[in-house]
Amino acid sequence: MIPISYNVRNLAVRKATTVASASGIALVVFVLASSLMLSEGLRRTMATSGKADTAVVLRKGNNAELSSAIDDPTVGIVRSAPGVKAKSDGTPIAVAELMVVAFMETSDGKGRSNVQIRGVPSDVLDFRPEVRLVEGRPHKAGTDEVIVGKSISGRFKNLRLGDSFELRKNRPVKVVGVFEAAGTSFESEVWGDLDVLREAFGRRGVVSSVRVKLDSPSRFEGFETAIESDKRLGLDAIPEREFYEKQSEGTTLFITVMGVLIAVFFSVGAMIGATITMYAAVANRKREVGVLRALGFSRPMIVFSFLLESLLIALIGGGVGALCSLGMGFVSFSMMNFASWSEIVFRFTPTPEIIGKSLLFGGVMGVLGGFFPALRAAAVSPVEAMRE
Amino acid sequence: MNLATLAIKNIRRNRLRTVLTVLGVAVAILSFVLLRTVLDAWNTGAEHAAQDRLATWHKVTFVMPLPKRYFEDVRQVPGVKKATYINWFGAKHPTRDREFFANMAVDHETFFDVYDDMVVPPAELAAWKQDRQGAIIGASLAKQFGWKVGDEVTLNGTIYAGEWKFRISGIYTAARRSVDQAQFVFHWDYMNESLPQGRKDQIGWITTSIDDAAKGGSIGTAIDKAFDEREIQTQTMSERALNSQFIGAASAILTALDIVSVVILVIMMLILGNTIAMGVRERTREYGVLLALGFRPGHIVSFVIGESLTVGFLGGLVGLGLSYPVVQQGMGRWLEENMGSWFPYFRIPALVSVGALVIAVMLGLVAALIPAWRASKLDAVEALRRLG
Numbered sequence: 001m002i003p004i005s006y007n008v009r010n011l012a013v014r015k016a017t018t019v020a021s022a023s024g025i026a027l028v029v030f031v032l033a034s035s036l037m038l039s040e041g042l043r044r045t046m047a048t049s050g051k052a053d054t055a056v057v058l059r060k061g062n063n064a065e066l067s068s069a070i071d072d073p074t075v076g077i078v079r080s081a082p083g084v085k086a087k088s089d090g091t092p093i094a095v096a097e098l099m100v101v102a103f104m105e106t107s108d109g110k111g112r113s114n115v116q117i118r119g120v121p122s123d124v125l126d127f128r129p130e131v132r133l134v135e136g137r138p139h140k141a142g143t144d145e146v147i148v149g150k151s152i153s154g155r156f157k158n159l160r161l162g163d164s165f166e167l168r169k170n171r172p173v174k175v176v177g178v179f180e181a182a183g184t185s186f187e188s189e190v191w192g193d194l195d196v197l198r199e200a201f202g203r204r205g206v207v208s209s210v211r212v213k214l215d216s217p218s219r220f221e222g223f224e225t226a227i228e229s230d231k232r233l234g235l236d237a238i239p240e241r242e243f244y245e246k247q248s249e250g251t252t253l254f255i256t257v258m259g260v261l262i263a264v265f266f267s268v269g270a271m272i273g274a275t276i277t278m279y280a281a282v283a284n285r286k287r288e289v290g291v292l293r294a295l296g297f298s299r300p301m302i303v304f305s306f307l308l309e310s311l312l313i314a315l316i317g318g319g320v321g322a323l324c325s326l327g328m329g330f331v332s333f334s335m336m337n338f339a340s341w342s343e344i345v346f347r348f349t350p351t352p353e354i355i356g357k358s359l360l361f362g363g364v365m366g367v368l369g370g371f372f373p374a375l376r377a378a379a380v381s382p383v384e385a386m387r388e
Numbered sequence: 389m390n391l392a393t394l395a396i397k398n399i400r401r402n403r404l405r406t407v408l409t410v411l412g413v414a415v416a417i418l419s420f421v422l423l424r425t426v427l428d429a430w431n432t433g434a435e436h437a438a439q440d441r442l443a444t445w446h447k448v449t450f451v452m453p454l455p456k457r458y459f460e461d462v463r464q465v466p467g468v469k470k471a472t473y474i475n476w477f478g479a480k481h482p483t484r485d486r487e488f489f490a491n492m493a494v495d496h497e498t499f500f501d502v503y504d505d506m507v508v509p510p511a512e513l514a515a516w517k518q519d520r521q522g523a524i525i526g527a528s529l530a531k532q533f534g535w536k537v538g539d540e541v542t543l544n545g546t547i548y549a550g551e552w553k554f555r556i557s558g559i560y561t562a563a564r565r566s567v568d569q570a571q572f573v574f575h576w577d578y579m580n581e582s583l584p585q586g587r588k589d590q591i592g593w594i595t596t597s598i599d600d601a602a603k604g605g606s607i608g609t610a611i612d613k614a615f616d617e618r619e620i621q622t623q624t625m626s627e628r629a630l631n632s633q634f635i636g637a638a639s640a641i642l643t644a645l646d647i648v649s650v651v652i653l654v655i656m657m658l659i660l661g662n663t664i665a666m667g668v669r670e671r672t673r674e675y676g677v678l679l680a681l682g683f684r685p686g687h688i689v690s691f692v693i694g695e696s697l698t699v700g701f702l703g704g705l706v707g708l709g710l711s712y713p714v715v716q717q718g719m720g721r722w723l724e725e726n727m728g729s730w731f732p733y734f735r736i737p738a739l740v741s742v743g744a745l746v747i748a749v750m751l752g753l754v755a756a757l758i759p760a761w762r763a764s765k766l767d768a769v770e771a772l773r774r775l776g
Contacts, residue, residue: 017665020665021658023655023658024655031648061480100449100451101449102448103445103449111632167448169621200448234549258645262423262648262652265415265418265422266651269412269415269656269659272408272409272415273412273655273658275408276405276409276412276659276662277666279408333640335641
């Protein structure tokens with residue numbers, strides 16, 4: 001076999017060309033990895049929001065909390081359905097919440113966007129133990145106080161600790177705390193007292209959704225049958241995980257399609273770049289190839305050697321691109337989720353799988369780009385090449 | 389043989405490389421045009437939206453309605469020419485429930501007077517006004533679901549539960565680029581009469597057309613002032629302001645696309661620069677001969693730059709030539725027909741076409757700078773001594 005050091009030295013001799021082709025591939029890998037990280041970030045933010053042993057109940061035909069409405073008597077029926085876990089004192093573990101949005105000014109003053117506001121019962125922290133206050137204190141039940149998710153807090157005017165905003169005229173709502181929720185989408189929400197918010201939004205006696213904790217995830221089917229068989233209730237039950245996956249489906253798809261499309265276009269460009277470089281390398285080294293052939297290296301060996309060289313370029317580029325994309329992990333991203341019409345904040349999330357996929361993509365580009373030049377190198381006849 | 393023919397011979401010398409480079413530049417230009425067109429299509433909603441139409445909503449949130457009597461009050465505000473009211477209905481196609489389209493309950497007497505950029509044939513409009521269950525739909529929605537005038541259609545309610553039956557009375561077309569041609573509008577009265585007592589006589593928002601677009605700000609303030617002391621306050625803004633805030637919500641994605649469209653140009657420059665640099669390296673001896681014959685370094689620089697400009701221009705031309713069938717005919721048509729709600733108008737703007745060509749040539753110049761500078765430093769003796 002032709003030693004790899006031969007290829008490495010060749011790359012080192014033509015530094016500028018190597019750098020140019022590798023940079024092209026680096027950019028492709030960077031863009032591909034970043035967009036995959038972005039959709040993974042959104043997917044995770046939504047998916048971790050759901051728990052396996054929790055079910056969400058909405059009004060039939062709705063897959064978003066915003067448009068759903070369930071009246072109080074129905075909430076009682078849901079809570080006492082079979083399969084719902086009970087506390088030691090026998091009360092079911094469940095929360096009935098209101099979901100609304102408010103149009104608020106962003107903190108950069110550039111515009112306004114919708115913020116999700118959740119009306120929560122006083123025992124909500126028992127139901128979601130992952131929620132923890134990082135600043136201030138919990139809101140008091142029955143008052144105009146709210147707590148704000150960590151991600152959304154700095155992004156809107158009037159949503160920092162100590163700020164206030166109006167939901168009704170001359171009734172300022174005060175931000176008394178900032179909470180984190182293990183990176184879930186709750187961090188993009190404002191939470192206030194259920195009854196106060198129902199009053200403010202004209203939804204007396206109605207909630208948007210009911211979440212119940214089940215004895216175990218396997219009890220879901222029984223619970224679903226009980227809820228959905230009574231047609232008068234007009235309800236749908238969904239496992240919480242599935243509910244959140246559906247919420248992010250549209251936006252995740254949009255980002256992935258956009259990212260992959262761009263990466264494919266880019267890669268055609270970068271591949272052509274690699275091909276040009278390799279053709280030049282082959283042309284310049286015609287005599288060398290002739291010598292190699294005369295020394296007894298076979299045609300497949302030559303093909304392999306040139307493919308290896310172009311793979312090396314691709315891997316150097318891909319490695320640099322992947323490293324840079326890891327840097328994006330520190331950036332958080334805010335955009336409108338199409339399902340809720342509201343702002344959601346998430347991070348570029350690197351996973352070994354994404355990095356691996358992007359590197360693989362870069363490598364394949366290198367091999368494809370080097371394929372025809374390698375064939376040309378193999379076609380070199382030793383006698384003619386050495387005569388030149 | 390003069391200098392120009394020598395330059396042309398140079399370009400044609402390594403035909404494969406020139407063709408590949410032109411292709412590489414073409415692909416980059418194609419993706420650039422695609423990205424810029426996406427950005428432009430997204431912004432169309434704001435740039436072409438009406439300035440002489442104002443929308444009045446609940447001050448806090450779009451999820452809360454206004455009392456219907458507010459409509460009469462808005463009409464009385466000086467400067468308001470015509471007014472209409474609308475409820476977001478939010479229903480879905482019974483089987484294809486993932487395909488989003490706007491459906492709204494509107495006041496049949498006034499809606500098309502205010503939205504005069506949605507054009508309905510007079511006979512169909514008259515028929516619609518007579519038919520309580522009638523609906524008017526956009527041309528692209530009709531295509532999407534294969535609906536024709538006279539069809540009976542059912543939608544599944546989300547915000548307004550139940551199955552709702554309609555008859556298609558007419559199809560509108562757009563007289564303005566920003567008009568979404570995938571909307572579905574029907575009689576507000578039909579919806580209202582089916583609602584329970586507590587939810588009757590509430591309207592989502594009021595749209596007004598005004599005499600003078602320049603007075604939009606003061607008329608908007610006057611409308612809001614009229615309700616300042618009432619139980620529900622309002623916020624009024626022009627359709628254009630509203631659309632640009634909606635776009636602002638997606639700004640993070642738009643910024644990302646913006647950056648990516650610049651990155652693709654960098655890749656293109658790398659490909660082009662690489663080719664030119666290789667050409668210069670290979671022709672070092674020839675340049676030595678030219679210098680020895682008495683040509684000036686300036687001549688050699690103009691060779692190098694001329695070649696790069698030509699290849700850049702050719703690539704730009706081919707890229708643009710590919711863009712029209714691919715971006716405009718292929719993707720554009722598909723998007724307008726299937727995602728008309730998001731991209732009502734997806735065409736390559738003239739400015740982008742011209743810009744892409746200019747950029748291709750400019751980048752040709754930039755890409756040639758380093759190789760040209762190197763060529764200009766050549767010393768005749770040194771160059772002649774060098775081996776290919």
